[in-house]
Amino acid sequence: MGERLNVEIVKGEKVLANAYYHWSGFTRTAMETTNTILKAYSRIKTNVARSKSSNKDLLFAIRLLETTGAGIDFKNKENDFVCEIGKEFKCMQDRNEGIIGVTKEDIAETRRYEDERVTIDIESEEVNFEAFMNYDEEEIQELLEDYDKDKRKIGKINVDNYQLTFEQCFELEKTLNELAKNDTYCVYNSATNEYLWFVE
Known part of the structure; x- marks a missing residue:
């Protein structure tokens, strides 16, 4: 998928x-x-x-x-x-x-x-x-339980990924890459009130 x-x-x-x-x-x-x-x-x-x-x-x-x-x-x-x-x-x-x-x-x-x-x-x-998987908080917690404790991380972003300016796209790429370096593949997006899981 x-x-x-x-x-x-x-x-x-x-x-x-x-x-x-x-x-x-x-x-x-x-x-x-x-x-x-x-x-x-x-x-x-x-x-x-x-x-x-x-x-x-x-x-x-x-x-x-x-x-x-x-x-x-x-x-x-x-x-x-x-x-x-x-x-x-x-x-x-x-x-x-x-x-x-x-x-x-x-x-x-x-x-x-x-x-x-x-x-x-x-x-x-x-x-x-839209290249994320979307989950609610309960679903995210269930997913994280399958990971080792040191990898149960949730990052944060605050940008509407459904309506990005070009500059926001460049900044978001940097943010996503930094999160991945720290083995963080889930973020809470406060702009849309969604939990987003990286498609990896």
Whole structure:
């Protein structure tokens, strides 16, 4: 469980494109993948704005996902825009590197197989990061009982992981990595009043 990641690029309620990663649904791997995209965001946004593309939103979404190593599977593509300038896009290598979906069918298929999802909204410039397992306090205590006493740790964060700014994503990655160094894979999020367990 938790191995397959879906990263979606949306504009408001509209899904522009998504990418399927077969082994990236773990919390820290998903965070790293997300921040790879965010680090290139401003540069790609500027380049797309200067382009003469007929569909800048879709171009932006694809370019963002390409920064992770993902590519398009050009077999049976029916998206006119992708067919029109397909040679300019990266071709899919394998499902571990990432498969970009642009048609309704491809986007739906990625969703069908996802274990975890990260959504990046190019309109609000916020991230919905869902690559955690959620539990209530009683469930968390039961889970911790299965661990040695020295590993029954609960860290703390105070940030809404469903509505993160880009800067908060960078800070959250640092926090999660520091917690993991100390064998802490569970956090109480006071911003959302949830207990979150790392997908590891």
